């Protein structure tokens with residue numbers, strides 16, 4: 001069927017190309033048979049941008065070209081700039097000069113390259129005033145000691161409700177269903193009516209639909225429930241999951257699905273099975289954090305597989321080459337290959353904890369330790385074990401700190417086990433600023449310091 005008129009304003013269609021899921025989210029379903037250029041432009045200005053604004057942090061994590069840089073808060077409470085490809089940098093460069101034991105101490109902080117420049121400029125000035133440079137330059141990597149939190153609160157607003165209705169009605173039209181049955185809704189969308197309140201946010205606990213382990217997708221489904229209500233179930237990045245009723249007493253059969261990989265754009269054909277019947281409660285409240293973290297975790301899984309495949313290929317190619325050139329001693333072939341693959345997997349398990357499938361990683365205390373993680377059930381014992389540190393003074397570099405508290409941040413649930421990232425919080429005695437160390441990092445520093453003391457002690461007889 002070729003439609004002649006725009007579904008919203010009824011003016012003649014003019015080949016205006018519409019992305020039913022906006023292009024900003026890599027939506028690939030397009031049609032020139034739905035809306036006119038005027039409506040397309042109007043919605044493009046007032047409605048569609050809500051997704052990009054609301055989901056920007058997710059676009060950064062997923063490496064989308066159109067993501068915008070943002071500010072992120074480190075655990076030290078400083079604000080950092082996060083580039084659109086997810087790299088942190090200091091917001092400002094700072095050089096401080098202080099006096100200690102007749103020495104002039106110069107300290108620079110900030111973006112390493114620029115901080116060094118600023119440092120050298122100050123050092124030159126001091127040099128010209130007759131001071132001699134005797135110190136070392138130590139570079140401290142912020143990423144090493146810091147975790148970042150992008151301040152992001154997903155709040156459902158009326159623009160989002162409008163934009164979701166637009167996707168649902170356009171898909172309805174795309175499936176060539178009778179638009180006269182949803183004429184009221186179409187006219188409210190056309191009028192940018194922000195009082196529309198027909199959207200139920202759901203699937204908070206996969207009660208509607210379970211995801212595959214490495215799934216990051218967009219999904220639109222049109223189906224009928226047992227009361228003959230035709231509804232649209234919609235998922236964007238599996239984070240915004242909603243049900244929208246479109247017509248009551250719908251008589252014909254209806255089962256239409258559009259399903260795509262949100263990262264690659266690839267169209268998917270897997271059957272969509274709902275665990276339960278979708279309900280319409282107009283609920284807008286739920287924990288988006290868990291849906292977001294779960295989507296990021298699945299994205300990590302995808303990245304892990306890509307790198308794993310690539311690295312395995314490289315190792316096999318090199319191995320083949322070495323075999324041909326006789327570099328590998330006879331009888332050692334199998335051992336060498338296993339050793340090379342094993343080393344690669346060990347390295348990857350550091351960069352991507354909890355991705356190796358062979359065993360339950362979240363139960364592996366060694367791996368948790370490397371990443372300063374704990375299972376939730378271990379946290380109380382951990383605090384008990386280290387509570388003797390609280391209130392103690394610690395010298396790190398030239399600064400004195402007092403040990404303040406433990407900080408836990410939940411980050412994933414895997415196999416029903418909640419994992420926590422655990423930091424030690426120290427307060428700088430001079431500046432009163434908190435500094436957060438992943439617990440493994442801090443315990444390692446303590447044990448190095450203890451070893452040093454031992455070496456300085458005269459051997460006991």
Ligand SMILES: [Zn+2]
Pocket residue numbers: 006007008009010011035036037038039040
């Ligand atoms: Zn129109």
